[in-house]
Amino acid sequence: MELKKINEYTWEIPKTGEMRVPALIYTSSRLLDDVKHDRTLQQARNVACLPGIQKAAYVMPDAHQGYGFPIGGVAAFDMDNGIISPGGVGYDINCGVRLLRTDYSERDVHEKRKQLLAEIFREVPAGVGKGGITRLSRNVLLEVCTKGAEWAVENGYGTGDDLLRTEENGRMKAADSNCLSSRAIERGIPQLGTLGAGNHFLEIQKVSEIYDDRAAGAFGIHSRDQILVMIHCGSRGLGHQVASDYIRFMENEFGTGGLPDRELIYAPIRSPLGQRYYKTMSAAVNFAFANRQMIAHWVRQVFKKVLGKAEGMDQIYDVCHNVAKFEKHRINGELKEVCIHRKGATRSFGPGREEIPAVYRSVGQPVIIPGSMGTASYILVGTSEAEKISFGSTAHGAGRVMSRHEARRRFRGEKIKQELERKGIELMSTSWRGVAEEASGAYKDVDEVVRISHEAGIGKMVAKVVPIGVMKG
Amino acid sequence: MEKYRFLEHTADAKFQAYGATLEEAFAHAALATVTLMWDWKKIENKIERKVDVEGKDLKQLLASFLEEILYLLDSKNFLTGVAEKISVKQAGNRYMLKALFKGDIFSDKYKIYGEVKAITYNEMKIEDRNGFMVQVVVDL
Numbered sequence: 001m002e003l004k005k006i007n008e009y010t011w012e013i014p015k016t017g018e019m020r021v022p023a024l025i026y027t028s029s030r031l032l033d034d035v036k037h038d039r040t041l042q043q044a045r046n047v048a049c050l051p052g053i054q055k056a057a058y059v060m061p062d063a064h065q066g067y068g069f070p071i072g073g074v075a076a077f078d079m080d081n082g083i084i085s086p087g088g089v090g091y092d093i094n095c096g097v098r099l100l101r102t103d104y105s106e107r108d109v110h111e112k113r114k115q116l117l118a119e120i121f122r123e124v125p126a127g128v129g130k131g132g133i134t135r136l137s138r139n140v141l142l143e144v145c146t147k148g149a150e151w152a153v154e155n156g157y158g159t160g161d162d163l164l165r166t167e168e169n170g171r172m173k174a175a176d177s178n179c180l181s182s183r184a185i186e187r188g189i190p191q192l193g194t195l196g197a198g199n200h201f202l203e204i205q206k207v208s209e210i211y212d213d214r215a216a217g218a219f220g221i222h223s224r225d226q227i228l229v230m231i232h233c234g235s236r237g238l239g240h241q242v243a244s245d246y247i248r249f250m251e252n253e254f255g256t257g258g259l260p261d262r263e264l265i266y267a268p269i270r271s272p273l274g275q276r277y278y279k280t281m282s283a284a285v286n287f288a289f290a291n292r293q294m295i296a297h298w299v300r301q302v303f304k305k306v307l308g309k310a311e312g313m314d315q316i317y318d319v320c321h322n323v324a325k326f327e328k329h330r331i332n333g334e335l336k337e338v339c340i341h342r343k344g345a346t347r348s349f350g351p352g353r354e355e356i357p358a359v360y361r362s363v364g365q366p367v368i369i370p371g372s373m374g375t376a377s378y379i380l381v382g383t384s385e386a387e388k389i390s391f392g393s394t395a396h397g398a399g400r401v402m403s404r405h406e407a408r409r410r411f412r413g414e415k416i417k418q419e420l421e422r423k424g425i426e427l428m429s430t431s432w433r434g435v436a437e438e439a440s441g442a443y444k445d446v447d448e449v450v451r452i453s454h455e456a457g458i459g460k461m462v463a464k465v466v467p468i469g470v471m472k473g
Numbered sequence: 474m475e476k477y478r479f480l481e482h483t484a485d486a487k488f489q490a491y492g493a494t495l496e497e498a499f500a501h502a503a504l505a506t507v508t509l510m511w512d513w514k515k516i517e518n519k520i521e522r523k524v525d526v527e528g529k530d531l532k533q534l535l536a537s538f539l540e541e542i543l544y545l546l547d548s549k550n551f552l553t554g555v556a557e558k559i560s561v562k563q564a565g566n567r568y569m570l571k572a573l574f575k576g577d578i579f580s581d582k583y584k585i586y587g588e589v590k591a592i593t594y595n596e597m598k599i600e601d602r603n604g605f606m607v608q609v610v611v612d613l
Binding site for chain 1: 485547
């Protein structure tokens, strides 16, 4: 496959054969080798062949191979002759990250960080088989999926200000809970308010570097050693079921012939099935928003209990990493609505966009990029450049480079815990095996991922944070 | 004969399951899926769940069958220990599968060490070459 270098941080797969547009890869020569070794580039090429795709199929710096679409893939489709694809969103619909600030500094929490983590571990259900706090009725679950984080706030979890600082204000209005299958509902009922397992985590972090004082100030980040809390989780079994359901519905309606990869199955956006997927996916998005809203509330309660107060624990932002939505973008000079798919990518809107909370509109949208377990995470700010060259999108994390099996062979959970402790990082997990699988050595270097985003201009570095306490599901 | 084998996969898990018949290969694929989350040998098989799924082809049937394990875990806290009495039938262009899962409800005596998010079609294979082989990649 021809790969043309455009500049230091951009490569292109030129439009050939059945491609309707080129594919553009934001990476560095160092990380390019990783994506060359798996099916990322072939998958980007396949996406570039889909009906109605606009401008290019984009690949973010943390990309790796996924199903159908690559992880770290961004694609926008024409609203009239374009498509919507569950494989372009991923199984964990609205897997995302929420970030809370505090007025505490590391000094204030140092003595009590073990207790803080232990209390959070007790309050926030995690791991497989651990249900949420309450057994919901079916009707309540449907309401959750209709209202998203709004439902949580109405029921005493957090404040209206949290909603203002959440992508989509914590509620996708297109959601239609009545489209959820009974299996999706049944899987969702026990899991609301749970962190889950796998790569999901909750971290108590401290600010280690501030690169952009103005944006950091707008986000409520003032000084090194300031304590933040990051929550990374998604829509759990409910979202997984929605993805599986609609892959099946679309296969049954449109057939699987002619697709290079079965997971590329799609429906025209305007078709009844395409519309129904969008409404159902939106319901799953809302479930995940409510989930993170509840977990954030419990974290605040723990801080209040252990440290005496939780004042100043405002939400910085909450971003989706796996989502499709309708957004307006400038294409050939004209503002046009498109159906954008971000799969393992973060929206990265620059200053002025009306979707951004008023408090951030002059600087741009906060972008939260979690690193792998026990390593740094980053806060970036969206850019107008991103709107021009990546449909307002950037990376979402570190991206795996080693199989879980290989990670288990190389790392031991207990040993990782000791090593982190030596670095001053507490770790609690439901599974040693899970800790080994998520070892930072199994991931790409998040520092490099973020540097590429910054240099390519699709998300500018604001602050670097490092964990002092890690809870892994 | 080997029941299943895991192959290298960067982000997720890929396995092949084998059987003298298609049904046996499916049963072993269920065990391989379960192995990513708990040790099926340690589950007391005292509760039974009937499984009844359909597919427009064998791959969809296999995906639906394995997905049942995830559905029963999430919605009923049911840990599958073994898949028995599998029968696959074809009627026109529909495939139907019936099976009996035996296992137990999750409790503290069991250890769950992993999560499977979804069964995918990625690199899925169903082959008949002097015995059946099915290959599945699951999303972790």
